[in-house]
Amino acid sequence: METRKKTKRRPSRRILPGFGLTMGITVTYLTLLVLIPLSAVFIRSSGMGWDAFWTAITGRQVVASYKVTFGISFLAAATNAVFGFLVAWVLTRYRFPGRRILDALVDLPFALPTAVAGIALTALYARNGWLGQFFYSLGIETAYSQVGIYIALTFIGLPFVVRTLQPVMEDLDAEVEEAAASLGAGRAKVFTQIIVPALLPAMLTGFALAFARAIGEYGSVIFISGNIPLRTEITPLVIVKFLENYQYPQATAVAAVMLTASFALLFVINLLQRWAEKNS
Amino acid sequence: MAAIVSRTRSFVPPKSFRTITESAPVRWTLTAIAVGFLSLFLLMPLIAVFYEAFKKGVQLYLATFSDPYAIDAIRLTLTVAAISVPLNLLFGLAAAWAITKFTFRGKSLLVTVLDLPFAVSPVIAGLIFVLIFSTTHGWLAEPIKAWDLRIIFALPGIALATIFITLPFIARELIPVMQAQGRDEELAALTLGAGGWRTFFHVTLPNVKWGLFYGVILCNARAMGEFGAVAVVSGNIKGKTSTMPLYIETLYMEYQTVSAFSLATILSLLALATLLLKNFIEWRTAKSARH
Incomplete structure (x- = not known):
């Protein structure tokens, strides 16, 4: 009887209790901690006037930092797309000793604090570091350079492509490949015409996730980058420098640019994920 | 979005690819x-x-942990985690319950908002709280000064930035698990006369306990390791507002490399433990799926 009364009062899909309470908590929490604080960036920047805003976001140092941030993030994400594909392939399809440990370690950049990653990478790639001495002897300056930023951003983006591809690779239907092979298609043809098209949406999603993470990254980069103005300053660092000089409007304006870029990427990622779901 | 990485995967038994490779x-x-x-x-x-x-021996490694500033940093980090993890746990349970047990309009929008902290640079995550609570530039500067509150360059600011950064983790881990569980068991419990809370504690919670556990551990690891957001709001005063990652930076910049890395080993072990737990849970779900 109880249930029936309730069904009358409310739509039948809300038979379980707690909708009001949990929705209330969720919406209040998100509004207070996410929506209002994030809106502060846009409201503050819109209050500073167009001219001041434009001057702040097009300063020489700022524009140089966009180039460094977006350019190197793109390269790092592209590297991750290629090697992430390879790693995911090897981890799902081949069996070799140590595979499970390596598989588990893929999440390391996600769990290791960025500051720890930053100092570890700097120690490795400095002139006298284990890997640095090798690169420096080849004439490649791996620390306090754009190469260093690239290394750090590749490190932190590594899990994204691997982890988006793995489940899709596991679900690939082996029978389709067998059928193609039995019809006379070579391994290369099966790969380019069957496997790659099936994995492309997931691969692009992983690439976009790695790129989105890279443009905002701070902790793992600032140690190895050396932070040389106009050359190795990333945009998040420029925001921090503005704040340290009490140039709050400038910091806010540049943050608005970065937030807009991040939200645009989030939108693209959602579209890609929808495509990937339809494809599988 | 980025939660893809953190989530424990519901395990698919590996197919044999031996037929063709x-x-x-x-x-x-x-x-x-x-x-x-x-x-x-x-x-x-x-x-x-x-x-x-x-590198320079166990003695020097251990010496780091008798540095009073290091002890203060560890204590502050633990305090921040003790504030932010329980709050995000409560939120995560509420959000997962609302999102998975009911249908309502605007659900996908709600999930997008939930994911926003993943898309925001940690530096901006710190900045947004400065814009609200700073005594010189904040929206709430006047009331904060009137009541003599300390938020930015103090514990509340560090906690707020940490809560923001780690907000999605527990919810994001719980949502797929609860989704897979469906509503049938809860409905059965209610039909048999159990109340809402009883159903939650005796039916829902036991079903999602491993996902919940991993979500909490991951949230905790990220809370203790957060650097960028905390750097912006803390002011990094040694012994007062310096968390472990911030103190690692200070030590490193002061060329106390051994101490910096010694403190970093603690956070690295925490990260490794998190990965180990994730794999243990995935192994468990795989085993129970096979039975």
């Missing part, structure tokens, strides 16, 4: 490249942390 030399080459790439980018940094920490 690449030739042996190709397999070996690809495996060698993948293992090389992962060793270079994942194993080496991890080894470097422990090598640098113990």
Whole structure:
């Protein structure tokens, strides 16, 4: 009887209790901690006037930092797309000793604090570091350079492509490949015409996730980058420098640019994920 | 979005690809490249942390932990985690319950908002709270000064930034688990006369306990390790507002490399424990799926 009364009062899909309470908590929490604080960036920047805003976001140092941030993030994400594909392939399809440990370690950049990653990478790639001495002897300056930023951003983006591809690779239907092979298609043809098209949406999603993470990254980069103005300053660092000089409007304006870029990427990622779901 | 990475995967028993695969030399080459790439980018940094920490002996390693500033940093980090993790746990349970047990309009919008902290640079995550609570530039500067509150450059600011950064983790881990569970068991419990809370504690919670556990551990690891957001709001005053990651930076900049890496070993072990737990849970779900 109880249930029936309730069904009358409310739509039948809300038979379980707690909708009001949990929705209330969720919406209040998100509004207070996410929506209002994030809106502060846009409201503050819109209050500073167009001219001041434009001057702040097009300063020489700022524009140089966009180039460094977006350019190197793109390269790092592209590297991750290629090697992430390879790693995911090897981890799902081949069996070799140590595979499970390596598989588990893929999440390391996600769990290791960025500051720890930053100092570890700097120690490795400095002139006298284990890997640095090798690169420096080849004439490649791996620390306090754009190469260093690239290394750090590749490190932190590594899990994204691997982890988006793995489940899709596991679900690939082996029978389709067998059928193609039995019809006379070579391994290369099966790969380019069957496997790659099936994995492309997931691969692009992983690439976009790695790129989105890279443009905002701070902790793992600032140690190895050396932070040389106009050359190795990333945009998040420029925001921090503005704040340290009490140039709050400038910091806010540049943050608005970065937030807009991040939200645009989030939108693209959602579209890609929808495509990937339809494809599988 | 980015939660894809953190989530424990519902395990699919590995299919055999033995029927059709690449030739042996190709397999070996690809495996060698993948293992090389992962060793270079994942194993080496991890080894470097422990090598640098113990380079000058165990004595010097241990000396770090009698530095009063280091102890203050550890204490502050634990305090921040003790504030932010329980709050995000409550939120995560509420959000997962609302999102998975009911249908309502605007659900996908709600999930997008939930994911926003993943998309925001940690530096901006700190900045937004400065814009609200700073005594010189904040929206609430006047009331904060009137009541003599300390938020920015103090514990509340650090906690707020940390809560923001780690907000999605527990909810994001719970949502797929609860989704997979469906509503039937809860409905059965209610039909049999159990109340809402009783159903939640005796039916829902036991079903999602491993996902919940991992979500909490991951949230905790990220809360203790947050650097960028905390750096912006804390002011980094040694012994007062310096968390472990911030104090690692200070030590490193002061050329106290051994101490910096020694403190870093603690956070690295925490990260490793998190990965271990994730794999243990995935192994467990795989085992129970096979039975």
